[in-house]
Amino acid sequence: MTDLMTSFRRFDSSRHGTWVVAGVMVVLLFILPVLDDPLLLLQVRYYISMIILALSMAFIWGFGGIMCFGQSMFFGLGGYAYAIAVGNFGESTAPFFLAMIVPALFAAFLGYFMFFGRLNDVYVAVITLAVTLALYYFINSTSGDEYTIGKARLMGFNGISSIRKFNWPGDSTALLSANHLFYFAMGLLIATYVGLKLLLGSTFGRVVVAVKENELRAELLGYDVRLYKLAVFVIGAAIAGLAGCLSINYKNFISPNAFHLSLAAQIIMWVLVGGVGTLLGPIIGCVVLLYVSFILGTGASGGGLNTYLIFGLIVMIFVLVIPQGIVPTLRDWREQGGRYRRMTAGAVLSMAEQLPASSRAPVRAFGERMLGLAPPSGHSGNKG
Amino acid sequence: MAENDVILETRGLTMRFGGVVAVNNVDFSMKEGELRCLIGPNGAGKSTFFKCLTRQYKPSAGQVFFRGADITSDITFQIARRGIGIKTQVPSVFDGLSVHENIWLSARRHHKTRAANKITDQIIERVGLGHATKQLVGRLAHGERQWVELGIVLTGEPKLILLDEPTAGMTGDEVGRTTELIREINRQAALIVVEHDMQFIKAIAQKVTVFHHGQILVEDTMINILSNQQVRDVYLGKHAV
């Protein structure tokens, strides 16, 4: 099991691993439209936007060491930036870029105070959480007519509906077909994944990981860690904004729920479950958890079990039962098993002594065999 | 820079932690190319002094000058860029990264990628870690991690190197090699070395500064220091001052 995790991490960080993952995405890019299943394509587009969101968190947390408790705020900002801009321009090219620029600028502003103010990790988590909450309540309260940007109303808790989808650049009358929207989304996912991989392999990426590993040493070498953290935070925000704008192109709708803490928490869970410090892990974590919530009937239909309840349970299981992660836990269980087996064997052997001589031998043999199966006592199993 | 120029000077440097005055109004000065040993009992304030010089702590009062420039308000990475390197008492390395990556990150700060790769290999040879290039630093023995940190510091080619207990956790053999290395480094850089190992100090010492209760007790040659009654009292725990 340990070997499995190690090889997973090695695969994720290796060059051929990157080629394999990107290759699978490219294959999907060509195969899925051929299946001629519009509903499937639509579903996949939803997953793609969420995966890109997962990647943004995987990057800033897993590699940048920034614990952002409100990654959903950039997702929401990207979505709203797109919705408002496209409502004004009637054309999607500039709004598409604004969906990344607006969250990036906001992250630069927020990050400047956090990282140049030398706030520690806990405060970063608390502040990102608080700002996300504030944005959520603010957007919720903008249903009045006075909250209008240009031609676009913010609509408050009602959300903005019938948002224009992507059109071909420069031609506002030529909307992208469902297939093209899929190609575009999948292409962006591939670009995001490969782009992050290239970034992590560059000098910049290697310094970013070094800052996460040991901030003091990075500074003592002469690296301005504040700038690196800020850059990571801003890049992550732009990617989350991209996800937000793609998710709108799936539902034509955005509401303050984009800022909701439950989404922020889900993003963290995708990374936590999939593996902090990898890119592939959070992709898998995201898909699996979304699918779990879907088959529990809590997806689009809204019926059945409460998603929050399920995800709350998953987090509780992770935090309470296996806080140190799955791998060491399994090892402990094996050792525990050995202890119980030895106890049982001891009981069997003492029972054998009470039995009449004729039936004693087989019971004793059984007990001894159990003992023989048990690993040696003490903590010597730790190395295994 | 002429040999006689002052490389580092502190004026009234003070670091308070609540009621504890860890560094107390220290006027310290050393010249280019010097190899200074800094000794003193545990808690004398040696590490805190180093941390003030590299802005890991913001001094409560006083000034620091490096090669004539006032660096009191510089922050850690700026001080590093001016050419002060430090090996901290508790090794500060990238435990989750390989030996190669540790050294490379230091080399890349000053050189383009290709040159950095080359320098990394050279430094790894120089500190004798060729056998462990790909190993994670966190998995190495304490002595070896010290070497990694020394390598990281050397790679930056600082003008002034601060070494806080560099031989802790090293075998006798390794201490010997460190002595050699320090002499070698001293040809290009000034050094301040904090150590408890008197044999080691004797082997490298030129001028020695003794810290006690956050203040400079005496400053003299090793021979005079060893025969100094005040210093003996301090080390034997008597109250001399």
Ligand SMILES: Nc1ncnc2c1ncn2[C@@H]1O[C@H](COP(=O)(O)OP(=O)(O)O)[C@@H](O)[C@H]1O
């Ligand atoms: N971060 C800190 N907070 C409070 N007290 C400290 C801190 N760092 C050092 N000290 C105190 O300052 C004094 C000097 O410590 P230190 O510089 O580590 O001594 P040395 O390195 O000479 O053994 C000690 O009394 C120590 O307890």
Ligand SMILES: [Mg+2]
């Ligand atoms: Mg110390």
